[in-house]
Amino acid sequence: MTRVSHHLLLCATPTKALCCPDPALGAASWDALKRLVREWGLEDPQRPEGIVLRNKADCLRICAEGPVLLIWPEGSVYGGVTPERVEVILREHVLAGRPVQEWLVRRYAFSALHGLNTLQE
Numbered sequence: 001m002t003r004v005s006h007h008l009l010l011c012a013t014p015t016k017a018l019c020c021p022d023p024a025l026g027a028a029s030w031d032a033l034k035r036l037v038r039e040w041g042l043e044d045p046q047r048p049e050g051i052v053l054r055n056k057a058d059c060l061r062i063c064a065e066g067p068v069l070l071i072w073p074e075g076s077v078y079g080g081v082t083p084e085r086v087e088v089i090l091r092e093h094v095l096a097g098r099p100v101q102e103w104l105v106r107r108y109a110f111s112a113l114h115g116l117n118t119l120q121e
């Protein structure tokens with residue numbers, strides 16, 4: 001089994017561009033997310049906390065204040081994501097466990113599955 005610490009979903013370059021009118025900003029944020037996850041070793045299966053998964057989503061049904069980043073298992077949704085904010089969010093939220101409150105636009109609760117953060121291989 002591979003342990004997963006966080007799953008990050010970024011609505012970066014949505015087809016309908018409802019939340020992110022500037023596709024270049026979304027694309028740059030996505031590039032920063034991919035690069036930092038890789039450079040900081042967050043995809044290393046030996047990482048004690050588990051790996052960090054990241055995916056580009058077409059729409060997260062927020063459709064405002066984008067680019068929008070959803071982080072599980074907390075269900076935290078960040079708005080106005082930029083490459084600079086991606087770095088802060090990764091450092092503060094993912095690594096230090098301190099959500100960046102001023103950039104949060106929504107919180108979801110996923111209580112039924114909370115705690116089951118492993119992938120079957």
Ligand code: FES
Nearest residue numbers: 011019059060063
């Ligand atoms: S288009 Fe980005 S959340 Fe819907």
